Amino acid sequence: MLELKLESKAYDRRVLGPLEFRIEPGQRLALVGPSGCGKTTLLNIIAGLDSDYTGTRRVQREDLLIAYMFQEPRLLPWRTVAQNLVLAGTGEASVDAALAEVGLHDVAHLYPRQLSLGMARRVALARALAIKPDLLLLDEPLVSLDPPTAGQLRQLLKALLAERPWLSMVLVSHDPVDAQELADSWLSLEPKNERVLLPSEEKTASAG
Ligand SMILES: Nc1ncnc2c1ncn2[C@@H]1O[C@H](COP(=O)(O)OP(=O)(O)O)[C@@H](O)[C@H]1O
Ligand SMILES: [Mg+2]
Numbered sequence: 343m344l345e346l347k348l349e350s351k352a353y354d355r356r357v358l359g360p361l362e363f364r365i366e367p368g369q370r371l372a373l374v375g376p377s378g379c380g381k382t383t384l385l386n387i388i389a390g391l392d393s394d395y396t397g398t399r400r401v402q403r404e405d406l407l408i409a410y411m412f413q414e415p416r417l418l419p420w421r422t423v424a425q426n427l428v429l430a431g432t433g434e435a436s437v438d439a440a441l442a443e444v445g446l447h448d449v450a451h452l453y454p455r456q457l458s459l460g461m462a463r464r465v466a467l468a469r470a471l472a473i474k475p476d477l478l479l480l481d482e483p484l485v486s487l488d489p490p491t492a493g494q495l496r497q498l499l500k501a502l503l504a505e506r507p508w509l510s511m512v513l514v515s516h517d518p519v520d521a522q523e524l525a526d527s528w529l530s531l532e533p534k535n536e537r538v539l540l541p542s543e544e545k546t547a548s549a550g
Contacts, residue, residue, distance in 0.1 A: 343364075343365050343366055343367050343369075343401070343402050343403075343406065343476065343477065343510060344364065344365045344388065344399070344400070344401050344402070344406065344477065344510075345362075345363075345364045345365075345398075345399070345400045346361075346362060346363060346364075346387065346388060346397070346398075346399050346400075347362040347397045347398045347399075348360065348361050348362065348384075348387065348395060348396075348397040349395075349396040349397040350395065350396045350397070351380070351383060351384075351387065351392075351394075351395040351396075351397075352395075357380040357383055358380040358383060358384055358387075358395075358531070359395070359396075359397065360397075361529070361531075362397075363529055365388075365477065365510050365512065366510065367476070367508055367510055368507050368508050368509065368510060369510050369511075369526065369527065370503065370510070370511045370513065370524060370525040370526045370527070371510075371511070371512045371513070371525055371526075371527050371528070371529060372512075372513045372514075372515060372520065372521030372524065372525035372527070372528045372529070373385070373512060373513070373514045373515075373528075373529050373531060374515055374516070374518060374521050374528055374529070374530050374531065375516065375530060375531035375532060375533075376516055376532075376533065377516055378533065379531045379532060379533045380531055380533075381481070381482075381514040381515075381516075381531060382413065382481055382514065384514075384531070385410070385479050385481055385512065385514055387399065388408075388479060388512055389408055389410050389479055390408070391410075406476050406477065407473055407474065407475045407476045407477070408475060408476070408477045408478075408479060409470035409471065409473050409475035409477070409478050409479065410470070410479040410481075411463075411466050411467060411470045411478070411479065411480045411481065411483060412466070412481055413481040413482045413485065413514075415454070415459075415462040415463055415465065415466040416466065417454040417457075417462060417465055417466060417469070418454070419453065419454050419455060420453075421453075421454075422450065422451055422452060422453055423441070423446075423449050423450050423451070423452050423453075423454070423457070423465050424437045424450040424451065426454070426465060426469055427440055427441075427465070427468060427469055427472055430469040430470075430472040430473060431472045431473050431474075432468070432469075432472040437450050438450060440468045440471070440472060441464075441465070441468055443468065443471070443502070444464040444465070444467050444468045444471075444498060444502075445464060445494075445498055446461060446464050446465065446468070449461065449465070459486060459487060460487050460491040460494075460495060463483060463487070463495060464495070464498070467483070467498075467499075467502075471502070475509065476508075476509070476510060477509075477510045477511070477512070478509055478510070478511045478512075479511075479512050479514075480499075480511065480512070480513045480514065481514045482514055482515060482516070483495065483499065483513070483515075483520075484496055484515070484517070484520055485515075485516070485517075496520065496523055496524065499524055500523060500524060503524065511524070511525070513525055
């Protein structure tokens, strides 16, 4: 579905590469590594937002739909929750259902500043799903949440993914627990010492 062969990505110094992997339909890949190792950079490259690197990125279909849930929810602050979803493609009549699907009720009329971070993440998730993506990119979806809130959101993600077996996902996390719970393959990024694990490799193999 998407194939990336990254020779090198550098800002003032090399951050990533060489590495390569493919993402297949329904595959759930976790990019794991410490802060600053290049996870967000790699997600931007996968998304097609950053083309300033050496290597190749190939998508199988031109109309491949990629939804990107950024680390910061990035909701439009001057729009209500409902308007944020409608702008992303949710039908007006479907707003409440889309919010209920991510466990939110009675928030459609609120503005983003009135939401907790956990709620804003859920709205961002509903917005990402609104385009009915083939590939969902999640950048640290659970970071900065208190443990119970993070646990609930992790369970929600698990359930939403289970309902959509065709949906591919790339999850960025510094927490191996997230990868274990949500992904079926890992790519472990170490600063200046990248280790590549192919999607076909078993979780157990890559964990060892
Ligand atoms: N726009 C940029 N310009 C220069 N350096 C950057 C830029 N974005 C990220 N970096 C650097 O690249 C490295 C990887 O960043 P990033 O991909 O954000 O890491 P992660 O998401 O794993 O925390 C870091 O050292 C960061 O400081
Ligand atoms: Mg990051």
